[in-house]
Amino acid sequence: MINKEDKKQQILEAAEFRYATKNFxxxxxxxxxxxxxxxxxxxxxxxxFGYEPWRFVxxxxxxxxxxxxxxxxxxxxxxxxxxxxxxxxxxxxxDTQYDxxxxxxxxxxxxxxxxxxxxxxxxxxxxxxxEDFQLLDGDRPLFDWASKQTYIALSxxxxxxxxxxxxxxxxxxxxxxxxxxxxxxxxxxxxxxxGISVMCAFGYRAEDQPEKKRRSFDDIVQWID
Ligand SMILES: Cc1cc2nc3c(=O)[nH]c(=O)nc-3n(C[C@H](O)[C@H](O)[C@H](O)COP(=O)(O)O)c2cc1C
Numbered sequence: 252m253i254n255k256e257d258k259k260q261q262i263l264e265a266a267e268f269r270y271a272t273k274n275f276x277x278x279x280x281x282x283x284x285x286x287x288x289x290x291x292x293x294x295x296x297x298x299x300f301g302y303e304p305w306r307f308v309x310x311x312x313x314x315x316x317x318x319x320x321x322x323x324x325x326x327x328x329x330x331x332x333x334x335x336x337x338x339x340x341x342x343x344x345x346d347t348q349y350d351x352x353x354x355x356x357x358x359x360x361x362x363x364x365x366x367x368x369x370x371x372x373x374x375x376x377x378x379x380x381x382e383d384f385q386l387l388d389g390d391r392p393l394f395d396w397a398s399k400q401t402y403i404a405l406s407x408x409x410x411x412x413x414x415x416x417x418x419x420x421x422x423x424x425x426x427x428x429x430x431x432x433x434x435x436x437x438x439x440x441x442x443x444x445x446g447i448s449v450m451c452a453f454g455y456r457a458e459d460q461p462e463k464k465r466r467s468f469d470d471i472v473q474w475i476d
Contacts (some may be wrong), residue, residue: 261414267463269413273421275332275454281417286335289453292411296404300376302354303363304342304397304447305404308334308439313439319450321442323435325424326450333420339405340439341398341448344390345394353444399447405451410454422450 253261256420262475286309293307310316313331319338320330331334354376358369375392379386409419430447 254302265410265413266461268416269409269419270417271465272452272454272456273328273335273420274457275329275418275452276457278454279334281334281453282386285415285417286453288415289408289412289417289463292424293404293408296407297438298403299396299401300372300379302342302357302400303361304347305401306445307339308340310338311335318433319430320390322429323422323450324424325422326452329420329422329452332454332457334454337451337453338439339401339448339450340434340435340445341394341401343397343446344393346444347393347397348387349373361428369388392394394446398414401448405449409451417453418456419454421451425450439465462474 290309293305298304300306300419308317316330316336320326322369342353343463345351348354350373354373355369358364358372359366364372380393381387384392384396385395405421409421412419425447427447432446433439434445
């Protein structure tokens with residue numbers, strides 16, 4: 252068993268090692284089992300009310316990669332050289348509103364809640380969406396709420412990648428409307444159940460990492476004693 256201090260050191264080293272990799276080595280491919288490990292870390296990520304409102308689309312197809320590169324300015328330099336490229340789709344209002352069929356199925360089939368319990372849970376979510384977070388005014392607030400959950404999976408996957416020496420670059424540099432249009436044409440949005448949330452390139456750096464620049468600890472941490 253690795254001791255706590257060594258583990259902490261390893262995690263900090265991974266945080267230092269990780270940087271938004273701009274150029275990937277085209278000759279290095281992530282082993283299949285390592286990439287599956289990253290996807291598994293994403294799958295196990297937490298989400299509000301346990302919605303799991305995501306789908307991880309791994310794009311290895313050259314033609315689609317080229318189309319994405321032509322549409323997403325923030326992907327420049329990462330495609331086509333990244334070993335693996337993931338689009339994080341997020342479920343839309345159709346599937347995330349408290350009375351959606353998706354939520355019912357999630358509670359029943361995935362969580363295994365008995366009907367009565369599920370109904371109570373749905374009422375809680377209804378109140379949350381209507382009153383607490385006011386998510387039902389238009390489609391975007393609920394989509395953005397679901398999208399926030401996908402960033403948790405994204406973050407866990409990038410951290411796990413760094414821990415095993417894999418580089419990554421998160422990408423939200425794209426026009427959402429055009430990207431959704433492209434993905435719709437490719438048949439990836441499942442009848443409006445999904446929209447694009449964020450993307451991420453994974454692979455191995457082609458050049459040295461630049462110096463890490465961050466605000467000071469005291470500037471970003473506030474203690475209330
Ligand atoms: C959600 C998100 C989206 C980002 N989108 C892009 C992008 O489209 N293209 C890019 O080159 N970098 C992108 N970045 C990288 C950031 O610019 C980078 O993480 C930040 O400047 C801190 O640098 P570091 O990650 O190298 O420490 C994104 C980062 C995050 C967290």
